[in-house]
Amino acid sequence: MRTCVQVVPCTMASVSPEETVENEAMPRDLGAESRLYIDAGADCIPIVYREEYNIHLLGMERLHPFDACKWGNIVKNLKKKQLLKGINLVTPNEATEADLRLVHSASYLRSLKWSINVAKITEVAPAALLPNMVLQKRVLKPFRYQTGGSVLAGKLAVERGWSINVGGGFHHCWGNKGGGFCAYADITLTVHFILNHYSNIERVMIIDLDAHQGNGHERDFMGRKDIYILDMYNKYIYPNDTYAKKAISRKIELFAYTEDEDYLERVTTHVEGALNEFNPQVVIYNAGTDIMEGDCLGLLSVSKQGIIERDEIVFQKVRQRSIPIVMLTSGGYQRVTAAVIADSIANLNKKSLIDMSSH
Template sequence: MHHWKPPPPLSLSLRSCRFVLSFTPAPAMSASSSSEVAPTGPADAIYRDRILSSKLYFDVPPSKVPVIYSSSYDIAFFGIEKLHPFDSSKWGRICQFLIKEGFLDKKQTVEPLEASNDDLLVVHSESYLSSLKSSLNVAIIIEVPPVSLLPNCLVQNKVLYPFRKQVGGSILAAKLAKERGWAINIGGGFHHCSAEKGGGFCAYADISLCIQFAFVLLNISRVMIIDLDAHQGNGHEIDFSNDRRVYILDMYNAGIYPFDFEAKRYIDQKVELASGTKTKEYLDKLDEALEVARNNFNPELVVYNAGTDILDGDPLGRLKISPDGVTTRDEKVFRFARERNIPLLMLTSGGYMKSSARVIADSIINLSKKNLIALDSPLGRK
């Protein structure tokens, strides 16, 4: 995702220099372990109980494909959303393109449930969620100042409710990926939000929540985050700073927001790009990065944050990747998971041009044509 007015850049550090312990509900485990995490104290028992009592995981009939979307994802409140560079109708337009091209039947998509307060408390603190009851705090996070002047009930219904639906979609995507081999949430990817702090249009930490639910409900303990949004994924990096079950590959423009000095310490595999990086160099670096990741970590689930703010012309990403480059990028990541038979879930994350929706739809169509996903088969991969 992004920030509107970035501060000056900071110097870098290494993950091995970690000394800040951020909130992570589950106890850390070795990356080589595959057993379910057992509670070690009252706090862990509360956290597990919240997950086990959640309604966000539900059985999806075989007539559905693992594409998750709700019309509630789109954000519209009296035109104020147009003051922000993010295309808040992007998610609906992606589905419209897929339906129009004959690659998706709306009846086959999966509608998620809204993440409840108890669901969000699996990662977030009470104090953080309470802060979101203030229209001013929400306005700061999503960077639309006029929102602070709106009644809080309107902010909750028009802004935070769509985000909570997308969080529910990201969490459900892990279950569907495990069952079908892949899943795409046409939304989510709020990678600047951590347990205690939102920012850059990210109010909830859906990636962290998705993974914590997967640890408990899917009986897995090794997850790889491949974050290819143009911006550093500082939110999930902070949340998993002390958790060796999560391996983070983050490839981003180092010259733009968030310049998070602390979070950079927790990236296992950091690929920093310069503004203006072009398609060939980008894809070459991605090939190298995926090869290193393949040799260093054996995940049971891949969470792919597929931001399209890498596109040439994006005002916030400042890279120069062609639409075909985005399609190739996504294909490379899906092949990486397919070749190792690893379930993969994709989140659409940032993208600040009207063309992003078309590019995402075209990429999904390409994945279907290459048999990396099966939009015409309820059992997923062919």
């Protein structure tokens, strides 16, 4: 199948107040008090995970097609491959309200104290009937740990050249709104932390290869010349956010059921083109696996091997330029997804694009 491709120059855009975060939402100095940027020991590899990533919502999580223990299952599959023998992963801290206020408005964070709003974001309608205390503990706390993991992965990538957060990639959430199973804007927060903590880093690229348009970070970075967004997605599915598309620097819209050959050709061409065009100093790679054939929400037809090859292409092109890369696992709604992600990580290690030996 063929694809529609549009390359848009990175230019300033006018932003209306109702479309973006209110001005009081980003007190940058709060980041100095954060506990998210912790030091990882030399015995740890730059893969970030903790058991609290996983969601257990009294069985209600089964009402959503998402594997609510996907992140733990990725680690279990890596252990089965003997890839984690004798080595430690990095354990992140939970993002606090002060951390989240670097991106989110106070009014948005208050809205999460209403169960009906959390139910809408997670797309599990019965959750609206649960006490908010339960949702805070069983759903939002895991999301906050994953958000902290993404931020920490940004630091690790700058220090070690690469990192993988086993969770994160909540690309449908922006400063004022959540949706699509995304309650916190971890990609935006990760970029802010990098730019605020490293004075020598001035250009960040987001490569979003999830099946869905990454409208959250696009709205957050509307008009920013220092942020380059490559987004390749199925043009016929959620969210189809026309306004957010204005922020995309390189837009590749796919037809439904695009297969490996066409898909991988686009990845190769446009990742190379974007890197040549912008020359980033850090890359955030949103590696959604909902592009896989059979995914009821992504509606693309990329094979398991195609996903492994996609990740290899991205890492190879970024790392050959010695650019730090952060990988987030993002969407992927089938029970086999975790095993595919583990296979891909194993392949990156085999191809020496990452090094999973402790030093």
